[in-house]
Amino acid sequence: MRSILIPTLAASLLSAGVTAAAAAGDPSGTWLTEDGRAKIKIEKCGPGAAHACGKVVWLKTPLNDQGQPRTDIKNPDPKKRSRPVIGLTLMDGLKPEDGGYKGQIYNAEEGKIYDVSVSRESASELAISGCMLKILCGSQTWTKAPEEFAQVAPAPAKAKPAAKPAE
Template sequence: MDRSIALRGLGTLVLCVAAAGCASVAPVLYSEMASSAYMAPDKSDASGRVPYRYSTQVDWRAYNKVILDPVVVYRGRDHQFGDMSDKDKATSTDPSGTWLVEDGRTRIRLERCGPSRDRICGFIVWMKEPVDKRGQPYRDSQNPDPDKRARMLLGHQLIMGLQATPEGRFAGDIYNAEDGKSYSVSLWRESPDRLKLRGCLIKILCQTQTWQQTLDVLPGQLVGLTGDLNGPRADKEWAQVPAPKPTPVKGK
């Protein structure tokens, strides 16, 4: 079996959901939107956060039902959301969740990690084929660290503490068990249930994949907390260190 688990050829790729409010920049016409022709300045908004509204010749009294689609933050070239703080961008684009990779063979769980819980780590929590022809679990045999070569691929950490960027993405390193190497990667939520992940060998040699968010649980999927018996295992540098227990004060 081809041992590429989450990175195909060059790397694994992921997506971050953008669900933020409008920024308070001076209103300009939304470009790159099919519906922009139906938008007009919102004179009733004094906050500056909703600069435009839809202006269509619709008699809403003729309707008794509406359908609300998931919100996706507009990312056109006119840069409507350019003055959002880094903290707000990181919050609005949090990619935490379980994702099915593009080839459908692996599920990756992304979650907050690091001492301040401001990084993103990722773990393989399900594999379509977790064992070889002999029924033995696939192991991380190409890892440059000899101590990790016996660990099973199912449950291992492959995304290493990605950091939020000013663009609302997360960037850092991803480990490819196929060749035992790490690659530069960035990921962002393209829509509420789709994640984009862009991996690069060098700056001009990059590949992008789309991951689909999953909410169900498949047979063999790890569902426990990271570090628990039925959960994935963090590399030691990313393992959560329990807070020290307070020392009881003895009364006099």
């Protein structure tokens, strides 16, 4: 019995170590972009939650110059230009690869999609590297934001009611 128990225990510890290592590279969480203008929440998504996706949950400047919620105005699809940026999926199809995650990232300021690599630098830092055509590349370091922090899309500015005529 003892010879069976030891290999079983070793296999359990080994698989627990593999799971912990995979979790260490998991990009899930809420992250402040390097420029401090947005917070992106990355969480598991897709079939069997094998992939991760990232959505905008906060903007430093959530309203445009007209006092309306910021929208995806640079989107190449005219039908999508009125969708709010808060709640927009920016990172999609992130799947584990090469010690991190790889997928696509949408740049709402340009209306373009790039290949992206995401990896945990530490518990509080996430390295983001994006490339277009594998030659035009850029990188940022995002920092961990409190999980409870989220922003609800602001309500559009209300027009003032017309004055009632004097009777």
